[in-house]
Amino acid sequence: MVEAVPSPIRAAAGLYLAAILLFVLGPLIVVCGVSFTAGDYVTFPPQGLSLRWYEAILSSSSYTGAALISLKLAVAVMVGATIIGASAAIVLHRGRLPATSAISALFLAPLVLPTIIFALGLLTFWSATIGQTSLWALWVGHTVVAVPYVIRTTLAVLSTSDKYLEEAARTMGAGPWRAIRHVVVPQAMPGIAAGAFFAFNISFDEAILSLFLRSPEITTLPIQIYTQLEFSPDPSIAAVSTLMIALTILLIFVIDRVLGIQTVAG
């Protein structure tokens, strides 16, 4: 009888997994550790334990102001990207429009085009036509980047759902809008919801577009951190970062609950 997996290889695989997880999660763990330091400097392991840097960021208007801007923006992007992405997914799934594949390519293009090129394009276009960049410029940029994710999660659900339900509703006398509202949208809901949380997360963490389009009034949280990193990092950055990591973990678990992270990742 041969052994399915020889035990030395089993042991090596265990060590390998541990090393990979340390490499991938190490930087995030270090950030959390630094945030609880009682000392004045960024050091790991932390010197003593305290929550003083959390107090510091909560009483710093530059951090709370940036957090408020990021939050407002992320909610607006979530709403916009969800409506646009979900309707696009419904239409693309039906595939009745002429040039459906061209439309689909256009909607998904922001996924593959290097964000830096899009950011530079949006900056020059906005400056040439509208002028000073504003929160609206960031909203446009973040929404464009987030829409493909909503489309993907919604399509993932629609492609496995029963398409005759909509036809049945129409046969029973429901108008096209009523059928969408009461049949198609509820069917696609897990995908739409997961996409919405994705969109929120993308906007809240986004830094490339925000850097290009930045102006003093639209300093988002990632930009505030970036600026601090370029000059003098202190443990307050670690505290903000830890809160952002916690939010991301929360969103991942919510997405996994509503849709299953494997559907999204696959």
Next chain:
Amino acid sequence: MNSLRNDLIISVPGLLLLGFGFLIPVTGILVLGLRDAEGGWTAVHLLRFLTDPFYLGIAWRTVKLSLVITAICIVTGVPLAYIMARGSPRLRLWLIICITLPLMTSVVVRTFGWMVILGRGGVIPDLMNKIGLVNRNYTLMHTETAIVAGMVQVLFPFMVLSILGVVLRIDQRLEEAARVMGCSFLEALRLVILPLAIPGIIAGSLLVFTLSASYFITPSLLGGARLPVLAGSIYESATRTMEWHFAAAQSIILLLGVLVLLIPYARLSRRSHG
């Protein structure tokens, strides 16, 4: 047709956003790279990049780093994808969550983590100092090693997930047959799994390479001003020296480089999904 009209109405907001917010700006920037100050066509900005040894050096560093990053992702990604494919669904789920967590966190947050680990007095230099390899002031910041570490951490999931998709579809009986015929476990991996996983490896490599060529926040924070990469140089030209035409020309070069690799990627992934 009534239903066609409804479909059109639903997609209009999205088409407007993508048209005005994406297509026109991106086309605009590509055209801008070929324009001179008076609005005529010119290749002078492209030539400036292609003839200046400084910028050619930047292009070479970008390609070199992307190659190294891709190679590391392949070597570390293949075993992980295999473990995930053959492990229990529960293990697979947790590993997917763990490796995508850095991807979902903000680039500034995870880069800050690397700065703490690699900087002067940081975790790794401190460890190296304790075992007597380097002196107290040693730092790994502003090195190509730092850039590679920071980029591999976040690009690794793209490689793993694209290999995983392929390995999950390999019939497990092929492996069993190889074992019954006398292969050792490792031989079966090398002779059966690895050849069948090649499409996933190629697709993952193309994705990782193009993504690593277009990132600029991690390289600019971890590599510093002395180790510029192409995307970082675009940012410098656009925001610090305000040479928009030149930034646009560099974007054209980046896009051409990316497209050369993305077209085979699209072909490959369409074949494996279709």
